[in-house]
Amino acid sequence: MPRKxxxxxxxxxxxxxxxxxxxxxxxxxxxxxxxxxxxxxxxKHQPPLQPGQHLFRSGDAGQSLYAVRSGSLKTYCxxxxxxxxxxxxxxxxxxxxxxxxxxxxxxxxxxxxxxxSVCQLPFNQLDELCSEIPSLHxxxxxxxxxxxxxxxxxxxxxxxxxxxERLAAFLLSLSARYKARGLSATEFNLPMxxxxxxxxxxxxxxxxxxxxxxxxxxxxxxxNRRQVTLIDIARLEEMFEGCxxxxxATGS
Amino acid sequence: MPRKxxxxxxxxxxxxxxxxxxxxxxxxxxxxxxxxxxxxxxxKHQPPLQPGQHLFRSGDAGQSLYAVRSGSLKTYCxxxxxxxxxxxxxxxxxxxxxxxxxxxxxxxxxxxxxxxSVCQLPFNQLDELCSEIPSLHxxxxxxxxxxxxxxxxxxxxxxxxxxxERLAAFLLSLSARYKARGLSATEFNLPMxxxxxxxxxxxxxxxxxxxxxxxxxxxxxxxNRRQVTLIDIARLEEMFEGCxxxxxATGS
DNA sequence: CGGAAAGTTGACGCGGGTCAAGGAATGTGG
DNA sequence: CCACATTCCTTGACCCGCGTCAACTTTCCG
Numbered sequence: 169m170p171r172k173x174x175x176x177x178x179x180x181x182x183x184x185x186x187x188x189x190x191x192x193x194x195x196x197x198x199x200x201x202x203x204x205x206x207x208x209x210x211x212k213h214q215p216p217l218q219p220g221q222h223l224f225r226s227g228d229a230g231q232s233l234y235a236v237r238s239g240s241l242k243t244y245c246x247x248x249x250x251x252x253x254x255x256x257x258x259x260x261x262x263x264x265x266x267x268x269x270x271x272x273x274x275x276x277x278x279x280x281x282x283x284x285s286v287c288q289l290p291f292n293q294l295d296e297l298c299s300e301i302p303s304l305h306x307x308x309x310x311x312x313x314x315x316x317x318x319x320x321x322x323x324x325x326x327x328x329x330x331x332x333e334r335l336a337a338f339l340l341s342l343s344a345r346y347k348a349r350g351l352s353a354t355e356f357n358l359p360m361x362x363x364x365x366x367x368x369x370x371x372x373x374x375x376x377x378x379x380x381x382x383x384x385x386x387x388x389x390x391x392n393r394r395q396v397t398l399i400d401i402a403r404l405e406e407m408f409e410g411c412x413x414x415x416x417a418t419g420s
Numbered sequence: 421m422p423r424k425x426x427x428x429x430x431x432x433x434x435x436x437x438x439x440x441x442x443x444x445x446x447x448x449x450x451x452x453x454x455x456x457x458x459x460x461x462x463x464k465h466q467p468p469l470q471p472g473q474h475l476f477r478s479g480d481a482g483q484s485l486y487a488v489r490s491g492s493l494k495t496y497c498x499x500x501x502x503x504x505x506x507x508x509x510x511x512x513x514x515x516x517x518x519x520x521x522x523x524x525x526x527x528x529x530x531x532x533x534x535x536x537s538v539c540q541l542p543f544n545q546l547d548e549l550c551s552e553i554p555s556l557h558x559x560x561x562x563x564x565x566x567x568x569x570x571x572x573x574x575x576x577x578x579x580x581x582x583x584x585e586r587l588a589a590f591l592l593s594l595s596a597r598y599k600a601r602g603l604s605a606t607e608f609n610l611p612m613x614x615x616x617x618x619x620x621x622x623x624x625x626x627x628x629x630x631x632x633x634x635x636x637x638x639x640x641x642x643x644n645r646r647q648v649t650l651i652d653i654a655r656l657e658e659m660f661e662g663c664x665x666x667x668x669a670t671g672s
Numbered sequence: 673c674g675g676a677a678a679g680t681t682g683a684c685g686c687g688g689g690t691c692a693a694g695g696a697a698t699g700t701g702g
Numbered sequence: 703c704c705a706c707a708t709t710c711c712t713t714g715a716c717c718c719g720c721g722t723c724a725a726c727t728t729t730c731c732g
Binding site: 582583623624626627630645 | 687688689690691696697
Binding site for chain 1: 505557560562566572579
């Protein structure tokens with residue numbers, strides 16, 4: 169099948185950190201030349217994930233970080249009595265799987281919300297590379313520090329903020345992250361369901377739905393199912409004055 | 421002043437990772453011999469912190485991690501409108517300051533709850549040492565992964581759990597951490613105020629007070645101001661079935 | 673076309689926040 | 703040693719934000 173082979177080759181060319189448009193947002197940020205190639209050489213590529221397909225599950229003997237290349241993921245954990253807490257959403261250029269570094273198995277689950285592809289970075293090879301390339305080690309630490317900061321901002325959100333402040337913060341975070349990826353800051357599709365949003369923000373799904381309606385009444389945004397248009401970002405920000413920006417782990 | 425000099429020498433001898441009883445809980449875990457000495461050599465010691473004294477503040481150009489040697493710290497962040505969210509409490513052997521790794525300044529504040537001493541670990545020297553000692557790099561990653569896992573467990577707690585489940589989880593976490601340090605798992609002093617507990621758990625101070633009274637009525641524990649005696653740990657755990665254990669960043 | 677999943681909207685009630693008052697421990701100056 | 707203030711904690715009364723329950727609509731998908 170020569171046709172398939174050709175496609176694979178094309179993929180391999182396209183999937184290098186050096187030519188990846190997310191480069192600056194992602195782990196390679198700050199790396200150059202041969203260092204970039206070394207990082208490239210340890211990355212394993214996989215067939216894209218289908219919606220609903222898991223990248224890893226809690227308890228999996230996971231030994232890799234993953235950088236999202238396209239699509240989006242949802243990370244969540246579950247309790248023994250079965251209910252689920254959404255921990256975050258991962259957009260292209262962001263890293264997922266950090267909680268697997270503690271003891272060799274993941275403490276959370278990660279599932280594709282849409283068709284998504286990821287770059288797999290095995291821990292042990294990444295570790296080795298970090299000794300060779302000091303700036304990679306430093307970049308790893310930055311990514312990790314960012315994740316910790318983001319989680320802390322989220323703790324503040326859940327601990328102190330009212331329902332409308334939470335939703336405003338969530339939309340602003342998405343907006344900023346899309347903008348950083350060269351997409352529109354005001355018009356985007358939500359990759360996740362109301363269920364997921366509510367769960368993530370510690371709110372009932374009905375509350376989320378009502379808040380969207382309420383925001384629309386106030387001319388803060390327009391919303392039609394998953395299509396959102398932010399109209400008055402300034403007032404949304406004002407409404408949410410004072411919280412550190414909520415974002416996921418990224419480079420830089 | 422020969423007397424002072426002698427004291428200082430004693431301190432220096434006592435304050436080495438090799439002889440520290442927290443060794444196994446802390447960053448040096450897994451290191452031996454000369455590696456341990458190298459780590460020791462980059463640690464800066466400081467005069468103990470007094471209650472209420474800050475280790476660092478949000479925005480400080482912080483360039484260090486800190487390992488708590490004795491006492492306890494509270495980490496918190498603030499919003500522009502002034503209110504405060506407690507992010508965690510740090511006990512001996514635990515690491516604080518990870519969120520300073522992302523961009524060279526801390527995103528949170530850390531303050532001593534009682535007289536406390538810490539070991540200061542400058543990032544840049546730690547980075548260098550990580551290239552030299554691969555197992556230190558791996559241990560750093562474990563510590564960081566653990567912090568992320570703990571934060572995720574906390575997100576679940578705030579997002580999904582009722583007030584009594586939150587307090588039960590908090591007490592069990594403290595109990596387990598004291599036990600790991602060779603202290604009693606059933607009798608301990610709370611180093612933090614009701615205010616801090618409530619803030620940390622996303623509850624009003626009055627709610628915390630009422631819950632303590634309620635738990636006491638149910639013979640789950642005895643409490644007198646900050647002195648707590650857990651009577652029925654099994655029922656506390658049952659009450660909190662299903663949440664991952666909440667703990668702070670530690671070694672191993 | 674039918675059945676399920678996702679989203680919306682309204683009615684109701686409870687968990688826990690808020691307000692207020694008072695007690696207990698600790699500190700401070702006389 | 704005592705009056706007094708201050709801080710920390712407790713307890714009660716009230717009430718509101720948001721969860722829960724339920725009915726309905728819309729979209730999705732085989």
